[in-house]
Amino acid sequence: MAETDSPALEARDLHLWRGTKHVLRGLSFAATAGHLLHVRGPNGCGKTTLLRTLAGFLWPEEGALYWAGRPVNDDRDGYAADLAYLGHENAMKADLTALENLRYATNVRHATDRRTVEAVLERLGVHAQKDLPFRSLSAGQRRRVAMARVLLARARLWLLDEPFTNLDSAGVRELSSVVAEHARGGGIAILTAHSELDLPGAELRRLELV
Amino acid sequence: MATWTWFHKLASPPHFYRIAGKMIPWFAIPAALLIAAGLYGGLVLAPPDYQQGDAFRIIYLHVPSAWLSLMCYMTMAISAAVGLIWRIKLSHALAAASAPIGASFALLALVTGSLWGKPMWGTYWTWDARLTSELILFFLYLGYMALRSAFDDLTRADRASAVLALVGSVNVPIIHFSVTWWNSLHQGSTVLRKGGPAMPMSMLAPLLMSALGFTLLYAALACVRVRGEVLIRERNATWLKELDSA
Amino acid sequence: MSALTTSLPRAAWLVLERDLRLAFRRWEQVTHPVVFFVMVATLFPLALSPEPSLLRTIAPGVVWVGALLSSLLALESLFRTDLEDGTLEQLTLSGQPLAWLLLSKTLAHWFLSGVPLVIAAPLVAVSLAAPGESIAVLMISLALGTGVLSFIGAVGAALTLGSRRGSVLLSLLVLPLAMPVLIFGSRATDQAMRGDLSNGPLWLLAAMLILAVTLAPLASAAAVRVSLE
Numbered sequence: 001m002a003e004t005d006s007p008a009l010e011a012r013d014l015h016l017w018r019g020t021k022h023v024l025r026g027l028s029f030a031a032t033a034g035h036l037l038h039v040r041g042p043n044g045c046g047k048t049t050l051l052r053t054l055a056g057f058l059w060p061e062e063g064a065l066y067w068a069g070r071p072v073n074d075d076r077d078g079y080a081a082d083l084a085y086l087g088h089e090n091a092m093k094a095d096l097t098a099l100e101n102l103r104y105a106t107n108v109r110h111a112t113d114r115r116t117v118e119a120v121l122e123r124l125g126v127h128a129q130k131d132l133p134f135r136s137l138s139a140g141q142r143r144r145v146a147m148a149r150v151l152l153a154r155a156r157l158w159l160l161d162e163p164f165t166n167l168d169s170a171g172v173r174e175l176s177s178v179v180a181e182h183a184r185g186g187g188i189a190i191l192t193a194h195s196e197l198d199l200p201g202a203e204l205r206r207l208e209l210v
Numbered sequence: 211m212a213t214w215t216w217f218h219k220l221a222s223p224p225h226f227y228r229i230a231g232k233m234i235p236w237f238a239i240p241a242a243l244l245i246a247a248g249l250y251g252g253l254v255l256a257p258p259d260y261q262q263g264d265a266f267r268i269i270y271l272h273v274p275s276a277w278l279s280l281m282c283y284m285t286m287a288i289s290a291a292v293g294l295i296w297r298i299k300l301s302h303a304l305a306a307a308s309a310p311i312g313a314s315f316a317l318l319a320l321v322t323g324s325l326w327g328k329p330m331w332g333t334y335w336t337w338d339a340r341l342t343s344e345l346i347l348f349f350l351y352l353g354y355m356a357l358r359s360a361f362d363d364l365t366r367a368d369r370a371s372a373v374l375a376l377v378g379s380v381n382v383p384i385i386h387f388s389v390t391w392w393n394s395l396h397q398g399s400t401v402l403r404k405g406g407p408a409m410p411m412s413m414l415a416p417l418l419m420s421a422l423g424f425t426l427l428y429a430a431l432a433c434v435r436v437r438g439e440v441l442i443r444e445r446n447a448t449w450l451k452e453l454d455s456a
Numbered sequence: 457m458s459a460l461t462t463s464l465p466r467a468a469w470l471v472l473e474r475d476l477r478l479a480f481r482r483w484e485q486v487t488h489p490v491v492f493f494v495m496v497a498t499l500f501p502l503a504l505s506p507e508p509s510l511l512r513t514i515a516p517g518v519v520w521v522g523a524l525l526s527s528l529l530a531l532e533s534l535f536r537t538d539l540e541d542g543t544l545e546q547l548t549l550s551g552q553p554l555a556w557l558l559l560s561k562t563l564a565h566w567f568l569s570g571v572p573l574v575i576a577a578p579l580v581a582v583s584l585a586a587p588g589e590s591i592a593v594l595m596i597s598l599a600l601g602t603g604v605l606s607f608i609g610a611v612g613a614a615l616t617l618g619s620r621r622g623s624v625l626l627s628l629l630v631l632p633l634a635m636p637v638l639i640f641g642s643r644a645t646d647q648a649m650r651g652d653l654s655n656g657p658l659w660l661l662a663a664m665l666i667l668a669v670t671l672a673p674l675a676s677a678a679a680v681r682v683s684l685e
Binding site (some may be wrong): 348349350353360370376385388392395 | 615619625628629631635636643660679682685
Binding site (some may be wrong): 057080083087107 | 466470549
């Protein structure tokens with residue numbers, strides 16, 4: 001793939017072992033602007049491992065990962081600057097308020113004013129909880145605040161591991177529309193989810209791990 | 211170019227396994243001969259030291275094991291660095307294999323050092339500068355092995371202990387310097403005088419032979435242990451099954 | 457690739473600010489290591505004898521050993537909660553150089569664990585019959601030494617993240633590396649007690665601090681990445 005500035009993720013023949021278990025066995029795929037990739041498979045097949053490898057926590061023993069035509073290993077920090085990862089944990093400090101948490105999480109990357117943060121919280125339905133300590137929020141509210149961080153990260157690649165955990169149906173709908181909007185705007189989203197996804201107005205591709 | 215091919219071949223586990231297996235007798239036999247010669251020369255042939263009498267003879271065991279304990283640590287740190295930077299698994303195997311060998315040498319140095327202290331000063335341990343440094347080096351080895359055993363995942367154990375080995379190697383000179391300084395302030399006993407600034411050849415030659423013998427012993431032991439590491443790490447690999455059935 | 461618009465100093469400052477803000481929300485936890493320090497110092501007169509001439513001799517050593525053990529305890533909290541709530545892995549994905557962010561975190565830790573020790577030290581020293589002239593040097597040596605311990609300890613804390621019996625293992629790893637600090641720190645105080653110049657050891661401590669600040673964050677970053685695999 002030629003060097004380009006448009007968002008493009010390519011994995012070539014990834015092999016990864018966790019201990020003696022051969023989790024990723026020659027995985028290859030490509031995703032460009034507007035792609036929504038739903039990673040599916042039975043429990044333990046490596047969905048989280050794949051997402052963590054794409055995020056850069058794990059290094060494949062063989063194979064290579066390319067972003068915008070360049071090998072990810074050439075500039076790991078640069079690659080990280082262009083992605084937002086949502087894992088099983090919400091990555092928020094329990095003793096800080098939602099607003100404080102987001103202020104720290106976003107300003108480390110890009111200067112973001114308070115109004116923008118509040119607008120995103122509003123969009124995700126957790127504006128009323130912005131000044132409450134994070135630990136006093138419900139599980140669903142916490143997940144929404146965690147998603148707010150992803151939205152505010154100004155990242156073209158979203159890696160979301162079970163983003164809909166603990167969300168009620170309204171929350172799932174709201175988050176789905178946010179993810180679909182990201183793809184429509186030219187971003188890439190790769191997510192794992194147990195259930196079927198309904199992402200309005202977006203072309204959903206599936207990656208089945210066996 | 212040919213040397214790089216050789217190096218790459220060596221870094222491949224099946225090749226290393228074969229080559230190391232062949233090298234073991236080439237290390238072990240000269241090692242045994244040199245150590246025997248060195249010990250005979252030192253324990254029997256060399257004249258008694260005019261100050262210490264026969265007690266000094268322990269240096270023929272003590273000094274080489276102290277040198278080796280330090281050399282093993284450096285080997286461990288360097289191979290850990292290589293494994294960390296270039297992600298060569300065999301390099302990590304060498305680091306893992308060297309640790310218990312180095313720790314044993316350190317323990318031997320400590321034991322022989324304190325045995326030397328008894329006839330000289332009446333007690334087995336006098337917080338001598340070099341022995342205390344050796345003790346801290348021994349602690350560093352123990353910490354390294356403890357860290358390795360804390361991980362189930364071998365890759366994480368390799369990489370974490372590699373970072374520790376590097377941090378430790380930076381600290382070894384600092385520790386040595388600070389302990390020497392600490393000891394000099396208290397006019398501590400310097401048990402380990404090597405018989406003055408110029409050792410006569412009759413004393414020095416056996417010492418060098420012994421040291422060289424110990425080094426080759428390390429090489430032989432390292433080959434054995436790294437082969438063992440390779441067996442563990444590659445136990446599911448096809449080449450190993452073929453070897454077994456061959 | 458989109459470049460980050462926040463400068464590295466600003467990002468490092470935000471990491472520092474967050475840790476300080478969190479500590480002040482639970483300031484009572486900051487006091488625990490200091491209480492431990494005072495208790496440890498109390499053990500020695502109890503175990504040996506309250507004889508002032510004896511206490512005076514051992515005072516620099518006791519204060520320093522207590523400070524060292526207390527620092528080891530405080531290291532536990534450096535990365536643990538960050539690992540558990542997922543903020544540590546986000547630091548590695550910030551796009552900013554991780555070593556600098558960890559330098560910032562360790563500075564915050566040094567401030568939070570070192571300052572209370574430096575303040576409590578004179579009280580402990582006086583209780584151990586140390587003469588007044590040595591107190592200032594004691595405080596300076598602790599100020600410098602706790603810094604070295606924080607930075608070296610951060611590497612150990614990162615390496616033992618999430619492993620079983622982490623705190624014992626952390627002590628095994630950090631104690632040998634901390635022995636030079638102990639030697640110079642207590643020596644500086646001892647020399648001040650005798651009325652000698654204590655510049656030598658203090659300068660050596662300062663040099664060790666500079667070495668630790670420049671090199672340890674790199675090792676900590678490598679160790680954190682390994683721990684997140």
